[in-house]
Amino acid sequence: MTVKDILDAIQSADATSEDFAALPLPESYRAITVHKDETEMFAGLETRDKDPRKSIHLDDVPLPELGPGEALVAVMASSVNYNSVWTSIFEPLSTFGFLERYGRTNELAKRHDLPYHIIGSDLAGVVLRTGPGVNAWRPGDEVVAHCLSVELESSDGHNDTMLDPEQRIWGFETNFGGLAEIALVKSNQLMPKPDHLSWEEAAAPGLVNSTAYRQLVSRNGAGMKQGDNVLIWGASGGLGSYATQFALAGGANPICVVSSPQKAEICRSMGAEAIIDRNAEGYRFWKDENTQDPKEWKRFGKRIRELTGGEDIDIVFEHPGRETFGASVFVTRKGGTITTCASTSGYMHEYDNRYLWMSLKRIIGSHFANYREAWEANRLIAKGRIHPTLSKVYALEDTGQAAYDVHRNLHQGKVGVLCLAPEEGLGVRDHEKRAQHIDAINRFRNI
Numbered sequence: 001m002t003v004k005d006i007l008d009a010i011q012s013a014d015a016t017s018e019d020f021a022a023l024p025l026p027e028s029y030r031a032i033t034v035h036k037d038e039t040e041m042f043a044g045l046e047t048r049d050k051d052p053r054k055s056i057h058l059d060d061v062p063l064p065e066l067g068p069g070e071a072l073v074a075v076m077a078s079s080v081n082y083n084s085v086w087t088s089i090f091e092p093l094s095t096f097g098f099l100e101r102y103g104r105t106n107e108l109a110k111r112h113d114l115p116y117h118i119i120g121s122d123l124a125g126v127v128l129r130t131g132p133g134v135n136a137w138r139p140g141d142e143v144v145a146h147c148l149s150v151e152l153e154s155s156d157g158h159n160d161t162m163l164d165p166e167q168r169i170w171g172f173e174t175n176f177g178g179l180a181e182i183a184l185v186k187s188n189q190l191m192p193k194p195d196h197l198s199w200e201e202a203a204a205p206g207l208v209n210s211t212a213y214r215q216l217v218s219r220n221g222a223g224m225k226q227g228d229n230v231l232i233w234g235a236s237g238g239l240g241s242y243a244t245q246f247a248l249a250g251g252a253n254p255i256c257v258v259s260s261p262q263k264a265e266i267c268r269s270m271g272a273e274a275i276i277d278r279n280a281e282g283y284r285f286w287k288d289e290n291t292q293d294p295k296e297w298k299r300f301g302k303r304i305r306e307l308t309g310g311e312d313i314d315i316v317f318e319h320p321g322r323e324t325f326g327a328s329v330f331v332t333r334k335g336g337t338i339t340t341c342a343s344t345s346g347y348m349h350e351y352d353n354r355y356l357w358m359s360l361k362r363i364i365g366s367h368f369a370n371y372r373e374a375w376e377a378n379r380l381i382a383k384g385r386i387h388p389t390l391s392k393v394y395a396l397e398d399t400g401q402a403a404y405d406v407h408r409n410l411h412q413g414k415v416g417v418l419c420l421a422p423e424e425g426l427g428v429r430d431h432e433k434r435a436q437h438i439d440a441i442n443r444f445r446n447i
């Protein structure tokens with residue numbers, strides 16, 4: 001039995017759940033990995049010079065054992081998230097430490113502690129097998145998977161599953177991720193695949209859409225409301241392209257920051273009007289490595305006021321981190337919110353705290369999304385209210401190049417990866433719904 005037989009079943013119009021359940025599983029499959037014995041390969045290099053193409057491998061790996069509450073999924077497509085870039089450059093730390101720590105928790109978790117890490121935190125595909133105790137999903141179901149892995153044995157996570165002490169990001173802090181022909185997930189990660197999207201389109205939003213939803217919309221994040229001025233860094237990037245859509249769909253006013261006229265045009269075509277090209281306008285928030293320039297914060301704030309008719313920012317959607325955080329705190333209005341989920345340019349932030357406390361601003365830390373938030377975010381994709389922002393699609397063997405593009409900020413929106421899908425455009429079930437949204441679905445394609 002090979003993965004080819006699985007693909008044939010997926011592509012045949014009449015395979016039943018029983019047919020899928022009867023398919024023998026292959027002993028091995030192809031997966032994108034990083035290797036534990038290579039974690040020092042970039043030692044001494046600057047972050048930008050660490051090249052994912054050198055550390056990312058395509059290997060044949062054995063199929064993991066299926067445990068209770070889990071599912072094996074045939075992955076038709078996945079996407080590149082920045083967490084896979086972090087894994088591939090072994091920053092801020094090697095993800096093998098996460099796998100070792102997880103492996104120590106129980107007998108079944110030991111499976112994750114391997115000399116290779118199968119990465120990837122998104123997938124669209126078809127359920128192959130479910131473990132004991134799984135009733136909601138059956139072989140043959142077409143699904144996407146969100147990346148929240150939790151144990152829920154502690155009450156700490158019972159109101160908000162992100163607060164579980166054993167919270168992990170699948171494919172980053174666990175093994176058997178989505179950049180592979182087969183993935184292992186907890187069945188609670190599964191959600192229905194939006195039926196108007198192709199496999200690669202359906203695999204693109206998951207992680208970033210859910211994260212932007214919690215960070216910006218949810219009451220666990222900024223709780224955005226109609227009329228809010230929302231400053232969105234990287235507004236056409238992975239997170240930002242969803243934050244921009246949420247702001248527009250929720251009646252807020254996005255102020256989109258981008259770094260090229262082309263990216264400005266994408267934001268304009270999504271419906272945004274207030275756009276700042278940080279490159280063209282040449283903001284230098286840091287005079288040197290250790291000194292910020294408040295005059296530049298003010299110049300930036302003045303530009304925002306020009307675009308808003310004199311108003312300041314209600315919510316900053318932060319993720320660049322060190323480079324922008326001082327400016328973000330400054331331009332937020334009295335009582336406003338800075339919500340952050342990352343620190344791409346450096347995690348030791350510096351800001352003038354006087355502007356925070358004297359103006360009663362709040363900083364909110366946000367990370368991925370809880371089960372419910374991930375479900376609600378996927379529902380909005382399925383209803384055609386929020387659209388995938390897929391630009392380019394790579395073959396599985398070219399994942400290193402795809403991760404390189406994201407690391408060097410050469411991409412737009414989201415970058416997709418075909419895993420089992422032999423070509424783009426397959427998997428669409430509701431053509432009528434697709435036709436209604438086709439322009440929005442294709443907005444980021446091939447630019």
Ligand SMILES: C/C=C/C(=O)SCCNC(=O)CCNC(=O)[C@H](O)C(C)(C)COP(=O)(O)OP(=O)(O)OC[C@H]1O[C@@H](n2cnc3c(N)ncnc32)[C@H](O)[C@@H]1OP(=O)(O)O
Pocket residue numbers: 082083086091092093147169207211341342367368
């Ligand atoms: C969905 C996608 C998301 C993204 O893309 S996010 C971006 C990618 N992700 C990242 O870059 C994050 C990577 N993760 C990390 O960098 C690390 O993951 C953390 C810095 C978040 C945490 O580091 P750690 O080493 O896991 O934890 P510690 O808390 O620094 O060290 C653990 C030790 O510290 C002790 N400790 C914890 N809290 C306290 C306290 N309040 N007082 C005293 N000690 C404390 C513990 O007990 C334990 O100790 P003992 O090592 O001896 O077991």
Ligand SMILES: NC(=O)C1=CN([C@@H]2O[C@H](COP(=O)(O)OP(=O)(O)OC[C@H]3O[C@@H](n4cnc5c(N)ncnc54)[C@H](OP(=O)(O)O)[C@@H]3O)[C@@H](O)[C@H]2O)C=CC1
Pocket residue numbers: 081082083086207208211233234235236237238239240257258259260263278319320323324341342343344345366367368369406409413
């Ligand atoms: N905690 C969580 O749950 C999550 C965290 N993340 C993290 O968020 C970060 C961004 O992820 P994602 O949006 O997918 O990545 P992308 O690279 O797709 O987009 C980020 C955008 O931010 C802008 N940007 C990058 N560096 C800077 C800078 N120094 N100053 C200003 N703008 C900058 C760029 O846009 P432009 O050049 O146009 O300005 C870039 O396109 C990553 O670090 C990732 O790990 C992501 C998802 C979830």
